[in-house]
Amino acid sequence: MTTMRFDSRSIVDVDEDYPRPQLRREHWTNLNGNWQFAIDHDAVFSLKDMDSEAAYTANILVPFAPETPASLVADSGFYKAVWYRRQFDAPRLRNGDRLWLHFGAVDWSCHVYINGKLAVQHEGGYTPFSVDVTDLLKGRGTQSIVVRAHDDPHDMSKPRGKQDWRLEAHSIWYPRTTGIWQTVWMEVQPKIAINHLIWTSDIVDWSIGLTAEIAGLHTQAGKNLALRVRLRSGDRVIADDCYGITGDTNSGAVVARRIELNDPGIGDERFALLWSPEHPHLITAEVTLVQITEHSGARQEVVLDSVLSYTAMRAVTVDRDRFLLNDAPYHLALVLDQGYWKESGLTAPDCAALRHDIELTKQLGFNGVRKHQKIEDPRFLFLADKLGLLVWEEMPSPYAFNAQAQRRLLSTWTEAIRRDISHPCIVAWVPYNESWGLPNLNLSAAQRDSQRALYYLTRTLDQSRPVIGNDGWEMCAGDILAVHDYDGDSARMAARYADAHSLQGAREQLFKNERPGGRKLIIDGFAHVDKPVMLTEFGGICYAREGEAWGYTRCNSPEEFAASYESCIKAVRSSRWFAGYCYTQLTDTYQEANGLLYMDRTPKVDIEQLARYIRG
Numbered sequence: 001m002t003t004m005r006f007d008s009r010s011i012v013d014v015d016e017d018y019p020r021p022q023l024r025r026e027h028w029t030n031l032n033g034n035w036q037f038a039i040d041h042d043a044v045f046s047l048k049d050m051d052s053e054a055a056y057t058a059n060i061l062v063p064f065a066p067e068t069p070a071s072l073v074a075d076s077g078f079y080k081a082v083w084y085r086r087q088f089d090a091p092r093l094r095n096g097d098r099l100w101l102h103f104g105a106v107d108w109s110c111h112v113y114i115n116g117k118l119a120v121q122h123e124g125g126y127t128p129f130s131v132d133v134t135d136l137l138k139g140r141g142t143q144s145i146v147v148r149a150h151d152d153p154h155d156m157s158k159p160r161g162k163q164d165w166r167l168e169a170h171s172i173w174y175p176r177t178t179g180i181w182q183t184v185w186m187e188v189q190p191k192i193a194i195n196h197l198i199w200t201s202d203i204v205d206w207s208i209g210l211t212a213e214i215a216g217l218h219t220q221a222g223k224n225l226a227l228r229v230r231l232r233s234g235d236r237v238i239a240d241d242c243y244g245i246t247g248d249t250n251s252g253a254v255v256a257r258r259i260e261l262n263d264p265g266i267g268d269e270r271f272a273l274l275w276s277p278e279h280p281h282l283i284t285a286e287v288t289l290v291q292i293t294e295h296s297g298a299r300q301e302v303v304l305d306s307v308l309s310y311t312a313m314r315a316v317t318v319d320r321d322r323f324l325l326n327d328a329p330y331h332l333a334l335v336l337d338q339g340y341w342k343e344s345g346l347t348a349p350d351c352a353a354l355r356h357d358i359e360l361t362k363q364l365g366f367n368g369v370r371k372h373q374k375i376e377d378p379r380f381l382f383l384a385d386k387l388g389l390l391v392w393e394e395m396p397s398p399y400a401f402n403a404q405a406q407r408r409l410l411s412t413w414t415e416a417i418r419r420d421i422s423h424p425c426i427v428a429w430v431p432y433n434e435s436w437g438l439p440n441l442n443l444s445a446a447q448r449d450s451q452r453a454l455y456y457l458t459r460t461l462d463q464s465r466p467v468i469g470n471d472g473w474e475m476c477a478g479d480i481l482a483v484h485d486y487d488g489d490s491a492r493m494a495a496r497y498a499d500a501h502s503l504q505g506a507r508e509q510l511f512k513n514e515r516p517g518g519r520k521l522i523i524d525g526f527a528h529v530d531k532p533v534m535l536t537e538f539g540g541i542c543y544a545r546e547g548e549a550w551g552y553t554r555c556n557s558p559e560e561f562a563a564s565y566e567s568c569i570k571a572v573r574s575s576r577w578f579a580g581y582c583y584t585q586l587t588d589t590y591q592e593a594n595g596l597l598y599m600d601r602t603p604k605v606d607i608e609q610l611a612r613y614i615r616g
Helices: 268-273 352-364 380-386 405-419 446-462 490-496 503-513 558-573 607-615
Strands: 027-028 033-040 058-062 080-087 097-104 109-116 118-121 129-132 142-150 186-189 193-202 208-217 227-235 236-244 254-258 283-295 297-309 314-320 322-325 330-339 370-371 391-395 426-430 481-484 533-539 578-586
Touching: 097 109, 118 129, 193 283, 193 297, 208 227, 208 283, 227 254, 227 297, 236 254, 268 490, 314 405, 322 578, 330 352, 330 391, 330 533, 352 380, 352 607, 380 391, 405 446, 490 558, 558 578, 558 607
Parallel strands: 330 370, 330 578, 370 391, 391 426, 481 533, 533 578
Antiparallel strands: 027 186, 033 058, 033 080, 080 142, 097 129, 097 186, 109 118, 109 142, 193 208, 208 254, 227 236, 227 283, 283 297, 314 322
16 A cells, blocks of 8 residues: 655655546555456457466566567567456455545556456546446455456557557557556545546636536535635645535535635736746645534534645637747747657656656757657656646547547547646647548548537637647648648758748748648638647658668768757747747657657757757
């Protein structure tokens, strides 16, 4: 059992490895480690088939996918299903406590059995799910967990991101990820519990918004409840409020409140509370669920549940051709981050590796990352919040357009936004990339409607961030025009985006005539003149130590690589066109050697030299 002591502690001092950073309880049990394992190549085995020691032919190190060396399985072939099994000891449960089992991510669809009974099933390879397993326990002794994950390697209708459908990874696609690839863990919750928190901030009204979901109100104890919220900036308490709870006693309740703070006015005190990459100030939140009773005329509060969370004062908007952070123009200098490691695939080797990537990104001079075709581990987002790194969150794409693909896409994207909406580091949502999953976008009204539908859905779920309808080209919806251009001639790039005429006139000409990637930038009459333009993929300069490697342009020495990178960055920085840019890419990723760092995170050129080009 892992124990956290967070009373009166700042959020920046807590355990960085906790798997759900914005809803922390004191006690949790990490179930990563050695599990029994079997590959079910044709997905034909049943639970009965797997009810013996002999059925499990290997061991696997969870949470690493079986395709990776880190898992100790290292089987990168084709198979449709895998099975996991392990035992655990049930903790002591008191006063109606409940035992919850949590999965960070399992790719693609999953069935979980506790002591031979189905506990939960979930579809979606990038988002978490949980289940109350209390009623499936057999006393306090040893319990059994069996997990079946189904993941057809040739299914193009599921969101799969960069996972290759060929046996060997090729071009810009990488090895597959099957089954469990994020933390598995347990925690004890009270029968009436804080189930979910959503934080927002308003720097105009100088207030914090909180939506808290309370579960378990169907029990007899679900009366006379209140939610106490204490916000701290460092050691200073900036709010201490208590709200009564009412709701449907057959299910739960939602407490939605706006917490008004004392506005310090202008100057250093106000700046000290604002979050930015240069000043990543977090506000610690202690959220406590209490039951209020009166005895002999005295009011008493009994604590039912207590969680630690955090938020930040931060605003993101766009104003015509500018991106604004905290109501001031802010130039985005991003780098494309695919989040793969050679030995462990999509799963970071450990939390220290996530921190190291953020530190390297900032050392290289960037103020943010575009997480490409991956919904990243929540621990990365916590560290980005804590260390100060902007994040564009992007939906992993399917590659087919049909009703099943759309249903899966909508379900996973909605779950991802629900999970990550409270992270101040996230400053943009990207539901589509380069028309992947919309293969005939320019010709199909239904596919254009899909781009618009997902844009408006995202805006509906979160009105506090810009949304990029289709990052790259063929845009018919969006708040930012995100252009991909891998022209290897820096002089031609500089001329293309030069300000030879009026900016508006040059812009109209560009969007009418240019075809980066052979695609139109704007389709279906999309009005774009009042939106910022960003070059969100460019560069892609390849330099590899040895062997075959893929890239957009090729260099043969570190010196040539540095010179090409400098020229490329200068060409983009010389234009007044762009409110920001995103260079491709942070690290080499398997055969794609476009990184500023090798895949082991070693810089290809002195890191300070590379940073000078970004900082100008």
